Amino acid sequence: MFGFGVLKGMSVTLWNFILSYVYPKKGITTVQYPEQKKEVEERFRNFPFLVYEGAPDNMRCVACDICSKECPPKCIYIIPEKDAQGRVQKKPATFDIDYAICMNCGICEEVCPFDAIFMDHEYELAEYERLSSLLYHKEDLLKPVEHFAKIRPTDYGRIEATRAAKGVKGRAQPVAGAPPKPAETQQSPPATS
Amino acid sequence: MDVLHNLARLGFFAATLVTLAAAVMVVTLRNIFHCALALILVLLGVAATYISLKAEFFAVIQILLYVGAIMTLVIFAIMLTSRIGDKTVLQNNRQGLMSFSLLALFNAFFIGSVIKTSWHLNPAAMTANVDAGVLGAAFMNEYVFPFEIISVVLIVALVGAIILGRSDQ
Amino acid sequence: METSESIFVVIKKAILGFFHGFLPDWTVVIISILISVTAIVIFGPVTMMFLTWLERKVVGRIQNRYGPNRAGIFGLLQPIADGVKMLTKEDIVPRAADKVTHFLAPVIVVIPALLVFSVLPFGRGMAAVNLNVGLLFFLAVSTMSTIAIFMGSWGSRNKFSLLGGMRAVAQMVSYEIPMVMSVVPVILVTGSLSMVSIVEAQLGGKWFVLTPWGFFGAIVFFLCGVAEVNRTPFDLPEGESEIIAGFHTEYSGMKFALFYMAEFMSAFAIAGLTATLFFGGWDGPLLPSWLWFLVKSYAMIFIMIWFRGTLPRFRIDQLMGFAWKLLLPFALLNIFVAALWQMLPAPKNLIVSGIAEAVILVIVFFASRKDSPKKRTYVFAD
């Protein structure tokens, strides 16, 4: 009646305007992005990464090619390593993921029987170039298992528990296996005993 | 200040030339929308003529009514009656040459007679100040009867236009 | 008066005096005209740039965010960045467009927006031209932007453009009538069409907005002005959610920027005119006159932006009904109240015209409500 509704609405916006100056904590809800960032949730997941233990050479991936076959957009490309006689080793020589094609579905993480690939929290991946800059190679994808423990502690605990129950101790490789992985042993003592 | 007067007069002559050229465009262009735009130019040129006659109020009225109201109506009608792509349709009939020659004849006589006439100039009128107040007083005193008649005509036209323009029935 | 009061006038006089030393009289006159023209041509776009910044800032604050704050301090360089972006954009002309009209429309739309500044009194003795028909000139010239919008919408050969143009013109023609009617009381009381004498009639705090007719006249005028310059809530001609961008759908780059510029300059002109007609123009204590004018104009601009941050868009029948059923009768009856005010002696007129105004307000409001459309029942909806 008599336009009082309009006045009421306008008072709301005016109050917002004033509040944003006198009490910005409540009046302004945005985050100044490059300087401040919102904490991502633990369940947040973005592009996948590969896990290694200790040294980058000691990766969990055995080049079984399952993730590459399951990947819906087929963005994973794996060539296993071969030794001098041409026998296939349990280790990828090439492990490429095209982030331009990846759609963050997380199926690779689910199907991996060796818990070698996980979804990351990284989201600032802008590049100037479309083809080569977004094609991530093995060296770019490898991250230590501590990184995984840091970003997703719940999942880490669960997965390490099952791994320990099955008796898998990382990758039984004589090259890098000498010092046992500290993070893993600390994280899952009840299962190992 | 003579230079300024001459400049003003030059501007006025240019305005009349532009007006006449635009008037020719109004009657010759194929695209009726362009004709309407040219007509707007003519009306602005006529307003400039009024300013040169020291009738500023009337010039502004000309812009307000003609450009603001009448031409808007005309363009609206153009938009409602022609399709966007129409421009190939012949806009003129075959009386062009005949009309042109007759009008040229008329103009020859007309201009000749105008030049020959000696006008009885009224120096008082030439310097008088005719502003909105003078016009308003005249409207309300001497010319109040035609003023009322005109307003009745305007209302009749308004109602008539609404009735004619209604879509149903 | 102190120097800050008339600093611009003094500067102009100094320049003219400098040229007067060695140039003939008539060139000095031309230079004087050129100075005024240059001042307006610079003032218009600068105002527009500042207004874009202000609008985004205020709307941002209304929506609980900061608004532009990256380019320069407080984001003040944002308009320049926008300008560079606009200039470097590709200029697209549709293949089927009417090339001449399409090109001319953005050029012509700026002309009336700049011309209206010439009669606004920016301060004491700071109107570029003191026309004795200044107010009418303002209204007449601002109607010419209709033509440019028509040209743009027709020349684009695009249905959305055409729809936007039709809407724009229907709206502008409708709102022009209550707008002209709402300034008639001012002319009636001051007895002059010149902006300078209208301001002089309000000197010493006798602003028209403080009288009953002036208060409601100012509201009617301001609403009509907001509708004239196609701003929210009257932005049907360019309603993004309905018809893409209305009449400037097919414009890109600098041509679009010209439309944008014309819109903001007209918005400022309407704000300045409201301040001049009803809020005493440059009249005010302490501060220099031109600063008062700017303060008042920007207050009006703030209200416009506030509207934009608050109100949703009108429906087309509500828009027309608002103009014809509410604003027009009210503006007409307001003239009667102003006549009462002018006729009666000083203490009585406030009471009488105030009562008359209130009665009229109630009557017009109820009369306009009576035949508003019934609540519709949707037959096929359920």
Place this chain on the structure above:
Amino acid sequence: MNAIPVSYYVIFSGLLFSIGLYGVLVRRNVIGILMSIELIINAANINLVAFSRYVAAKPETGQIFAAFVIVLAASAAAVGLAIVLSVYRNRRTIYTDEINLLKW
């Protein structure tokens, strides 16, 4: 300033009138004819204002009648365009030689 002779205005308006008359005679489009009529009316108005400024006893008379003429032109345009619209609605054309139902 009034150094421009009155005959100049009269010739100007005569030319404008002839162009308008040419348009009325030649145009097929009804709206074109209406616009030509506007030209003629403007020519008449120029004459009224010019004569009132130069030779009339009272300088405001011509302007007042020119104002009447403008109002009449406005109402003529409104009614004329309404007629054009209804003709277009019924006959789907606005060309005068195609609106010939009464011609036989």
